Amino acid sequence: MAPSSRRRSSALGFLLAGAGGFLALALAVTALPAVPGDAAVRDWVLALASPAIVRVMHAINYAGSWKLLLPATLVLVLAVRRARERWWLWIALMLAAPATEGLLKIVVRRPRPEDASMGFPSGHATAAAAFFGAVIYLAGDLPPHARRLVRVAAVIMIVLVALARVVLRAHWPTDAVAGICLGTALASAAALLARPTTA
Numbered sequence: 001m002a003p004s005s006r007r008r009s010s011a012l013g014f015l016l017a018g019a020g021g022f023l024a025l026a027l028a029v030t031a032l033p034a035v036p037g038d039a040a041v042r043d044w045v046l047a048l049a050s051p052a053i054v055r056v057m058h059a060i061n062y063a064g065s066w067k068l069l070l071p072a073t074l075v076l077v078l079a080v081r082r083a084r085e086r087w088w089l090w091i092a093l094m095l096a097a098p099a100t101e102g103l104l105k106i107v108v109r110r111p112r113p114e115d116a117s118m119g120f121p122s123g124h125a126t127a128a129a130a131f132f133g134a135v136i137y138l139a140g141d142l143p144p145h146a147r148r149l150v151r152v153a154a155v156i157m158i159v160l161v162a163l164a165r166v167v168l169r170a171h172w173p174t175d176a177v178a179g180i181c182l183g184t185a186l187a188s189a190a191a192l193l194a195r196p197t198t199a
Contacts, residue, residue, distance in 0.1 A: 007140060011191040014133075018185030022121070025178040029110050029120055041173045042113065042166060049167045057164040064124025064161040069094060069131045080138050086194050090134055093190040097130040097183060098123060104182070114169050122171045122179035128161035129183025137191040158183075 028035050049057070062068045073094045077087045105118035112119035132154035139150040162176035171179075 008192065008195055011137070011188045011195070015185050015188035015192065018181045018183075018188060021181035022178050022185060025174050025181065026104070026108055026120070029174060029178075030108060035172070035174050038172050038174050045163070045166045045173070046169070054167060057160075057167040060157075060160045061124060061164045061168060063157055064122075064126075064128040064165070066094075066098065066127065069127055072131065073134075076135070076138065082138050082141055082194075083134075089190050089194055093130055093134060093186060094127070097127050097186055100186065101126040101179065101182060110172075110175070112170060112175070113172050119171050120175045120178055121182050122162065122165045122175045124165050125158075125162040125171075125176045125179025126183040126186075129158050129180045130186045131183075132158050133184050133187025134190060137187065137194070 025035075073090060077083045077090055083090050101121050101123045104121060105123075108120045109118055110120035111117065135154045136151045139147045139154075142150060158180060162180050165171040165176045165179075166173050
């Protein structure tokens with residue numbers, strides 16, 4: 001299989017996996033009084049959250065905030081040739097992520113664990129997965145060693161932002177995982193749309 005076809009297949013696979021994972025979680029939280037294991041995982045994570053870990057997670061939390069990701073997206077577009085070719089697509093991705101998760105919060109209407117406001121999916125986890133998912137795709141032109149490092153770092157950031165939302169008591173674990181699924185699906189859709197001029 002040609003590299004361009006392989007990349008397209010990978011993007012399609014991540015799109016389907018992300019959308020499917022999100023749909024499964026959305027059905028679970030709307031159909032069940034409580035998602036099995038959700039409270040237990042949350043309690044386990046909170047039990048590990050020492051004051052030092054909470055301070056670190058407060059800092060990591062910014063990696064899912066528009067205050068950081070908006071300028072980061074602009075830097076990405078300016079710095080990466082592949083991103084400049086379809087700059088509007090990556091800007092649209094980072095605008096679509098909060099709009100989509102905000103709409104889905106209204107549709108699903110699941111309250112946060114310690115707050116009556118809607119929490120499914122996590123907006124920070126969605127935004128982080130969308131942005132760092134784009135980074136994973138755009139790293140495709142880097143030399144193999146650098147590409148692997150960037151992609152591993154991007155995946156770690158996605159996981160850490162999702163974990164931070166649980167540690168900071170803002171979301172159930174399923175809210176955070178659903179955000180990862182949604183953001184991954186959106187980033188994968190953007191990658192598929194970008195393929196005509198970047199194959």
